[in-house]
Amino acid sequence: MDTNKLLLIIIAIxxxxxxxxxxxxxxxxxxxxIILCLxxxxxxxxxxxWVVTRD
Structure with missing residues (x-):
């Protein structure tokens, strides 16, 4: 796994x-x-x- 994708996954969580x-x-x-988070x-x-891991 690429480092940027790993960082994006951590940020997404x-x-x-x-x-x-x-x-x-x-x-x-x-x-x-934003609506889902609210x-x-x-x-x-x-x-x-899902957004971060899709290609």
Whole structure:
């Protein structure tokens, strides 16, 4: 596993919107993740991990 991807995974677990922003930029994925994090934390983390690990 590449070091950058490992760091993005760690950031996605600790601060999901930041991880999504670093991977996908400011777009629909970031808005979805912020809404999920405001409603529930776990779906926000799962979404962030999905965004960070997809190619």
């Amino acid at each position: 600790l601060l999901p919107p930041v991880g999504v922003f670093l991977k996908a930029g400011a777009g629909k994925d970031l808005v979805i993740n 409603l529930f934390v776990i779906p926000g983390v799962l979404h962030a991990l």
